[in-house]
Amino acid sequence: MELMFALVIGTLTGSGVYLMMRARTFPVIVGLTLLSYGVNLFLFSSGRLMSGGQPIIGSTENYSDPLPQALVLTAIVIGFAMTAFLVVLSLRSRADTNEDHVDGQREHRRVRPAPDEAEEPRK
Amino acid sequence: MNHWLTAPLLIPLFGGLLQIFMTYAPLQLRRTLALATSALTVVAAVILLGLADDGTYRAYALGNWPPPFGIVLVLDRLAALMVFMAALLAFFCHLFSIRGTDEEGDYFHALFLFQIFGLNIAFLTGDLFNLFVAFEVLLIASYGLLMHGRGSKRTVPGLHYVVLNLIGSAMFLIAVGMIYGVTGTLNMADLAVIVPELDAEDVPLVKAGGLLLLVVFGLKAAVLPLCFWLPRAYANATAPVAGLFAVMTKVGIYAILRVYTLIFGDQAGELANLGMDWIFPAALLTIVAGVIGSLGAAGLRTLIAWQVILSVGTLLAAVGLNNMAGTSAALFYLLNTTWLAGGLFLLADLIANQRGTVGDLIVTAPRMHSRPLLGVLFLLGATAIAGLPPLSGFFAKLYILKAAAPGAQMAWLWSIVLIGGFMTLIAFSRAGSIVFWRNVEGHVDNPGKLTLPVSVSAGALIGMTVAIVVLAAPISRYTDATAAQLHEPSGYISILGTKAVKGEGQ
Numbered sequence: 001m002e003l004m005f006a007l008v009i010g011t012l013t014g015s016g017v018y019l020m021m022r023a024r025t026f027p028v029i030v031g032l033t034l035l036s037y038g039v040n041l042f043l044f045s046s047g048r049l050m051s052g053g054q055p056i057i058g059s060t061e062n063y064s065d066p067l068p069q070a071l072v073l074t075a076i077v078i079g080f081a082m083t084a085f086l087v088v089l090s091l092r093s094r095a096d097t098n099e100d101h102v103d104g105q106r107e108h109r110r111v112r113p114a115p116d117e118a119e120e121p122r123k
Numbered sequence: 124m125n126h127w128l129t130a131p132l133l134i135p136l137f138g139g140l141l142q143i144f145m146t147y148a149p150l151q152l153r154r155t156l157a158l159a160t161s162a163l164t165v166v167a168a169v170i171l172l173g174l175a176d177d178g179t180y181r182a183y184a185l186g187n188w189p190p191p192f193g194i195v196l197v198l199d200r201l202a203a204l205m206v207f208m209a210a211l212l213a214f215f216c217h218l219f220s221i222r223g224t225d226e227e228g229d230y231f232h233a234l235f236l237f238q239i240f241g242l243n244i245a246f247l248t249g250d251l252f253n254l255f256v257a258f259e260v261l262l263i264a265s266y267g268l269l270m271h272g273r274g275s276k277r278t279v280p281g282l283h284y285v286v287l288n289l290i291g292s293a294m295f296l297i298a299v300g301m302i303y304g305v306t307g308t309l310n311m312a313d314l315a316v317i318v319p320e321l322d323a324e325d326v327p328l329v330k331a332g333g334l335l336l337l338v339v340f341g342l343k344a345a346v347l348p349l350c351f352w353l354p355r356a357y358a359n360a361t362a363p364v365a366g367l368f369a370v371m372t373k374v375g376i377y378a379i380l381r382v383y384t385l386i387f388g389d390q391a392g393e394l395a396n397l398g399m400d401w402i403f404p405a406a407l408l409t410i411v412a413g414v415i416g417s418l419g420a421a422g423l424r425t426l427i428a429w430q431v432i433l434s435v436g437t438l439l440a441a442v443g444l445n446n447m448a449g450t451s452a453a454l455f456y457l458l459n460t461t462w463l464a465g466g467l468f469l470l471a472d473l474i475a476n477q478r479g480t481v482g483d484l485i486v487t488a489p490r491m492h493s494r495p496l497l498g499v500l501f502l503l504g505a506t507a508i509a510g511l512p513p514l515s516g517f518f519a520k521l522y523i524l525k526a527a528a529p530g531a532q533m534a535w536l537w538s539i540v541l542i543g544g545f546m547t548l549i550a551f552s553r554a555g556s557i558v559f560w561r562n563v564e565g566h567v568d569n570p571g572k573l574t575l576p577v578s579v580s581a582g583a584l585i586g587m588t589v590a591i592v593v594l595a596a597p598i599s600r601y602t603d604a605t606a607a608q609l610h611e612p613s614g615y616i617s618i619l620g621t622k623a624v625k626g627e628g629q
Contacts, residue, residue: 020290025282032289039293039300046304068303071252075296078259082289085266086282093282096275102286104279 001049005041012038025090025100029083036079044072127174128183128196130167131206131243134160139236146229154221157232161210161217164239168203168210175203178604182249182618189623190249191310197249197618200605201454205246205377208458209370211587212465213239215580219469220363222577227361228271238264238367245374249618251302251309254378255295258343262288265371272361280355287352291342294335301332312616315385319392326393333387337379337398344375346439347409350432354416357428362472365424366465366584372435373461380442380450384609396445403443407535409436410543417550423471423483426554427464430508433543434460440536441523451606452522455599459507459515459591466584467504473497473581474558479567485554490562493573498559500585505551507588510544515591520544522599 012034019031046068053064090100097104138160145153174181175198183196217235225231241261248254266288270281303309305325306317321329342349353372357365379402387397413433420426438460441453475483477491491497507514520540527533591598608614 020286028286032286032293035290035293039296043296043300046300048304065307067309068300071296071299071303074252074256078256078292081263082259082285082292085263086285086289089266089270089278089282089285093278096278102279102282 001051005045005049009038009041009045012041023101023103025093025102028102029086029090032086033083036075036083040072040075040079043075044068125174125181125183125198127167127170128181128198128247131164131171131210131247132196132240134163134167135236135240135243138163139233139240142233142236143230150226153232154225157225157236158214158217158221160236161214161239164243165207165210165214168207171198171203172207174198175200176601176604178608180614180618182621184621184623187623190619190621191308191313194253195249195310195312195618195621196247197312197615198247199615200601200608201377201380202246204454204458204601204605205373206243208373208461209239209242209246212370212462212584213242213367215584216363216366216465216469218576219366219472219580220361222574224272224361224363227273230267231271234264234267234271235363235367238268240264242370242374246377249311251311251314251382252299255292255299258295258374259292261371261374262292265368268364268367269356269360271364277359280352280359283352284356287342291339295339298332298335298339301328301335305329305332310619311381311385312619315388315391315612315616316619318386318394319390321392321394323393330394330397333382333394333397334401336382337401340375340378340382341405342375344372344379344435344439345409345432346375346405346435347412348405350409350412350435353432354420354425354428357431357468358422358424362469365428365468365472369431369461369464369468372431373438373457376435376438376442376453376457379439380453380609384450385612385615388610388612390612399443399445402439403532406436406439406443407539409433409439410539412436414543414546414550417547420550420554421484423474423485423554423558424468426485426550427467427471430467430547431464433547434464434508437520437523437540437543440540441526444526444528444532444536446526446528447603447606447610448526449523450609451599451602452519452526454602454605455522456519458598459519459588462584462587463504463508463516466500466581466587467508469577469581469584470497470500470504473573473577474501477567478558485557487557487561487563489565489567491559492566494559496573496578498555500582501555501559503588504585505548505555507585509548509551511548513592515588515595518592518595 016031016035016038019027022028047065050064053062054060055064055066094100099105142157181198185194238261241257241264244257248257266285269284270277305328306314308314345353357368383398387394389395410433413429413436416429417426420429438453438456441449471483474497478488481488507516510516510520524537527536
């Protein structure tokens with residue numbers, strides 16, 4: 001079970017990291033989602049893997065650790081909220097820039113005004 | 124248990140919740156209530172500062188679960204200082220926002236107060252996972268605040284900021300999982316007890332977790348390889364938000380200071396001083412990056428944003444010295460640089476408003492209406508941030524330089540901080556002489572008139588530099604005591620003895 005679990009976490013994280021390196025917002029969001037799945041599974045495993053364990057006293061012979069479950073629950077909720085916000089934000093970015101490139105455009109914008117424009121009004 | 128500890132959390136939380144339900148109330152009423160909430164937070168922060176100054180640790184067990192099982196709030200000198208610094212900065216930035224920034228969106232005041240709420244949890248919490256939650260609270264508020272305002276120029280920098288911080292959060296969770304998996308606790312005081320006693324085979328895992336935490340905090344603090352998101356985001360945010368964000372990088376510094384003195388401090392056995400040999404060189408490189416960015420900045424706001432990065436470098440260099448004098452100097456510098464950077468962001472907005480379409484770009488433009496006042500404030504701010512006498516930046520940098528141990532460390536620190544200060548001076552002289560002196564005749568038609576609240580808030584934050592010089596003796600006494608407290612973790616560990624409060628029926 002440990003090997004299987006580790007492979008799943010590795011695959012999720014690896015695919016997530018690969019997708020986050022993409023230059024368009026949609027793959028980045030999917031990548032972040034996959035990464036957060038991987039992270040949540042990892043966090044869950046920090047309480048040790050076992051089957052049939054329960055976190056309630058008196059309910060079973062072998063107890064599982066309740067804390068990682070609580071942590072994962074918190075992390076999932078926060079992750080959902082953040083992903084939802086990111087989706088809306090990237091939609092807005094798509095609307096504002098007519099482009100779903102993460103930089104808003106394919107080429108880098110010229111930040112500084114050309115020297116002749118900047119110096120012209122001097123007297 | 125002292126219930127005052129919850130005041131800096133509950134006041135902005137309830138104030139913010141109230142604002143959510145008041146979107147249809149008259150603007151004046153919303154502003155009054157919001158500012159009153161901010162002011163009350165400052166009052167609570169002052170009370171905490173007074174409480175913490177007796178040098179004891181106060182713990183507040185939330186839900187009456189005694190540590191290490193429940194989440195605790197812990198008040199010590201460092202936490203009180205950070206809460207006070209953030210509250211004062213937030214109050215003046217909030218005051219600035221009533222010029223009109225708050226009209227551009229319905230939830231500005233609510234988001235602003237939730238931001239303060241998140242900051243205060245981060246400073247007061249004594250639990251590593253709760254620190255993660257605090258980061259998320261302040262981040263989600265900061266996402267909203269960063270995007271606040273009209274126009275589309277904030278969308279792309281905002282997107283970068285959100286994506287980077289989400290990656291940071293994922294890494295924080297991995298680090299927390301690694302540390303919990305080995306130690307079985309996330310209470311910071313409990314971790315400080317357990318980490319020195321780890322088995323040899325468990326040490327590498329905790330070490331990996333600890334260093335991963337350093338990366339996360341480094342991202343929040345904007346240390347060199349992780350700092351390039353900051354200038355665009357800060358330079359495009361509306362003025363009160365940019366001013367408040369001056370404290371955001373300091374949350375990362377606070378976390379580094381707390382975790383790496385308490386959990387991985389001198390007493391941590393095999394993991395003693397984990398990461399300290401990384402912090403110092405990274406900090407010096409951050410200063411270099413800040414200097415290069417400042418010299419190349421095209422606008423005042425970008426210039427100040429790079430100055431924030433430079434100040435993070437200077438602060439971390441002082442923390443990386445890893446001695447008591449260095450920590451104390453870092454805290455002294457922290458007060459100085461945070462308020463100044465906030466004030467300068469506000470000032471840059473006032474300047475930009477009086478220059479028409481040119482905005483804050485460092486180019487020739489029509490003369491400003493209120494040039495004398497803005498000019499004096501700019502001169503004060505620039506002098507202080509570059510570290511020239513007689514203002515507070517000079518004394519703060521002097522403390523940092525004095526804290527270095529003779530040898531290679533001293534040579535690197537002195538040369539980079541001093542050359543960095545000189546280059547900062549060049550950058551600000553260039554910006555100031557072009558913006559204030561190289562003007563064309565006439566004024567722009569619609570000058571952003573200076574009203575009392577905006578002048579007061581920008582002036583007060585920049586004027587703090589004078590206040591810090593006047594009060595230098597009590598402040599340095601306080602920072603010395605804070606540093607001594609930080610480098611003696613046994614006091615913090617004593618909060619584990621907090622007992623649950625018995626009710627009458629028990």
